Amino acid sequence: MNSANLRGIYTLFAKEIWRFMKVFVQTILTPVVTALLYLLVFGQALEGNVEVYKGVTYSAFLIPGLMMMSIIQNAFANSSSSLIQSKMMGNLVFVLLSPISSLGFFIAFTAAAVVRGVLVALAVYLVAILFVDLPLEAGWAVLVFAVLGSATLGVLGLIAGVWAEKFDQLAGFQNFFILPLSFLSGVFYSIHSLPGIWQTVSQFNPFFYLIDGFRYGFFGQSDAEPMLSLGVTLVFLFGLSAVALLMLHKGYKIRE
Amino acid sequence: MSTAVSIRGVHKHFGELHALNGVSLDVPQGSFFGLLGPNGAGKSTLINIMSGLMKADAGTVSVMGHDVAGAYREARHALGVVPQELVYDPFFTVREVLRLQSGYFGHGPENQPWIDELIETLSLADKADANLHDLSGGMKRRVLIAQALVHKPDVVVLDEPTAGVDVELRQALWQFTRRLHADGRTIVLTTHYLEEAEALCEEIAILNRGQVVAQESKTALLARCPYRILRLTLAQSDYRLPESLQALVTEAEGNCLSLRLHKTDHHMGDVFKALQTAGIEVTDLRTEESGLEEVFLDLTTDQPAETARS
Numbered sequence: 036m037n038s039a040n041l042r043g044i045y046t047l048f049a050k051e052i053w054r055f056m057k058v059f060v061q062t063i064l065t066p067v068v069t070a071l072l073y074l075l076v077f078g079q080a081l082e083g084n085v086e087v088y089k090g091v092t093y094s095a096f097l098i099p100g101l102m103m104m105s106i107i108q109n110a111f112a113n114s115s116s117s118l119i120q121s122k123m124m125g126n127l128v129f130v131l132l133s134p135i136s137s138l139g140f141f142i143a144f145t146a147a148a149v150v151r152g153v154l155v156a157l158a159v160y161l162v163a164i165l166f167v168d169l170p171l172e173a174g175w176a177v178l179v180f181a182v183l184g185s186a187t188l189g190v191l192g193l194i195a196g197v198w199a200e201k202f203d204q205l206a207g208f209q210n211f212f213i214l215p216l217s218f219l220s221g222v223f224y225s226i227h228s229l230p231g232i233w234q235t236v237s238q239f240n241p242f243f244y245l246i247d248g249f250r251y252g253f254f255g256q257s258d259a260e261p262m263l264s265l266g267v268t269l270v271f272l273f274g275l276s277a278v279a280l281l282m283l284h285k286g287y288k289i290r291e
Numbered sequence: 292m293s294t295a296v297s298i299r300g301v302h303k304h305f306g307e308l309h310a311l312n313g314v315s316l317d318v319p320q321g322s323f324f325g326l327l328g329p330n331g332a333g334k335s336t337l338i339n340i341m342s343g344l345m346k347a348d349a350g351t352v353s354v355m356g357h358d359v360a361g362a363y364r365e366a367r368h369a370l371g372v373v374p375q376e377l378v379y380d381p382f383f384t385v386r387e388v389l390r391l392q393s394g395y396f397g398h399g400p401e402n403q404p405w406i407d408e409l410i411e412t413l414s415l416a417d418k419a420d421a422n423l424h425d426l427s428g429g430m431k432r433r434v435l436i437a438q439a440l441v442h443k444p445d446v447v448v449l450d451e452p453t454a455g456v457d458v459e460l461r462q463a464l465w466q467f468t469r470r471l472h473a474d475g476r477t478i479v480l481t482t483h484y485l486e487e488a489e490a491l492c493e494e495i496a497i498l499n500r501g502q503v504v505a506q507e508s509k510t511a512l513l514a515r516c517p518y519r520i521l522r523l524t525l526a527q528s529d530y531r532l533p534e535s536l537q538a539l540v541t542e543a544e545g546n547c548l549s550l551r552l553h554k555t556d557h558h559m560g561d562v563f564k565a566l567q568t569a570g571i572e573v574t575d576l577r578t579e580e581s582g583l584e585e586v587f588l589d590l591t592t593d594q595p596a597e598t599a600r601s
Contacts, residue, residue: 042397047394
């Protein structure tokens with residue numbers, strides 16, 4: 036018996052991917068279409084009227100924001116909805132009866148959320164660049180922030196999925212926390228265009244650093260220093276991971 | 292005989308409720324063990340603690356020598372649990388869930404022949420590629436059993452496996468669990484059907500209000516009830532029973548008469564002598580030993596068995 040049960044962790048990871056791929060219209064196609072609709076509506080309405088960064092069209096500016104917003108929402112939805120469904124249906128018991136550790140459980144769910152987040156973002160990117168010229172100045176930043184953003188929201192989804200006892204609570208978490216924070220993080224604008232107080236408030240929104248760092252990867256310019264964005268993102272990810280691992284280790288609401 | 296499951300001083304509270312109050316018991320290796328008790332006695336809580344689905348407030352549980360908290364990986368490898376509820380994952384087919392469950396336990400393609408064997412043995416071959424959502428309750432129950440066995444555990448826990456299943460499936464499940472036991476596995480069965488426990492189990496523990504009120508062999512447990520029933524068919528239906536026998540009557544209808552005899556206090560010879568003296572002719576007779584139900588009632592109700600049964 037392999038004490039780390041790597042195959043067990045891999046199986047849970049693969050199962051989570053398999054699960055969302057079985058309903059890919061809902062989990063991949065729909066968010067891509069939604070992001071492209073935002074691009075169509077806002078891009079058409081504001082193109083030529085707004086220039087956020089010098090030499091960057093508004094549509095081009097919008098695409099990384101929409102990609103990160105898709106990452107935020109889909110990575111969160113992946114772990115949270117899988118967990119709440121498994122809890123409500125009772126089939127979480129099959130994983131809990133297995134020798135997969137808390138850490139293994141955490142890794143499998145987070146990694147699957149990363150795959151979904153990155154897949155949706157990649158699909159938005161591939162369709163969007165058919166219509167809009169989009170530079171790629173620092174590919175490392177695009178990759179790093181895509182993965183870290185997906186992981187962060189995957190972990191947050193795990194926390195919400197473990198905590199929530201019914202779909203309603205999860206919907207509340209999603210609609211009153213995730214959605215406002217992602218909309219108010221600079222998807223559609225630069226925080227420099229906001230009045231002073233809102234600029235300050237935005238700097239306390241961790242999603243702002245995800246979007247800003249990600250956007251830096253495309254344009255080589257951003258509202259905050261990319262290293263600051265990376266630092267804040269890592270602190271946020273590690274903080275949430277510590278909470279999630281503690282919850283899983285204690286068996287909070289799943290092994291009580 | 293070595294111990295498959297050892298439970299020592301387990302306590303569990305749910306708010307004010309003391310669900311398990313210092314439970315200690317041993318399940319011998321290779322035994323067919325019945326865990327009985329009325330609703331709310333703590334059976335499912337104990338099984339949940341044994342399988343790691345719940346944490347005990349105090350006490351220890353080990354499976355095949357592995358502590359379920361400290362050495363949970365080894366303990367879970369040694370244990371297969373068939374849950375009471377018909378739970379399933381609606382995203383997958385029968386074959387897919389078995390492959391996934393096998394993978395969770397660290398098994399790869401080398402376990403495929405065993406998965407195929409389980410599918411065959413549990414008569415799931417026709418439905419192997421059907422989504423679980425589309426299966427009947429009985430088929431879902433079979434899949435649960437296959438999932439519990441997919442990693443070849445030494446100890447198999449069946450939590451109310453025959454609750455709500457039809458007679459045919461119940462017989463099939465009995466046959467299958469007997470086969471598992473014959474293969475050398477330790478079986479722990481919880482059931483509401485006492486006849487099921489009486490037919491299958493060698494060793495029985497009875498839980499009541501979170502405490503073990505009995506743990507012994509089925510034979511010893513049955514011997515706890517010192518009564519037997521004597522069922523008589525008489526030649527006539529208008530008879531006058533001697534006074535000495537009237538207190539022993541449990542049923543009297545037409546020419547059929549049932550008497551409840553204490554195994555040591557009431558001698559069969561005395562009964563027949565009294566009948567003969569009263570001029571009552573017996574045309575047929577049979578005796579029935581007291582069943583688990585009487586012992587169970589005696590141990591789990593505040594009233595004595597005689598009162599509880601009437």
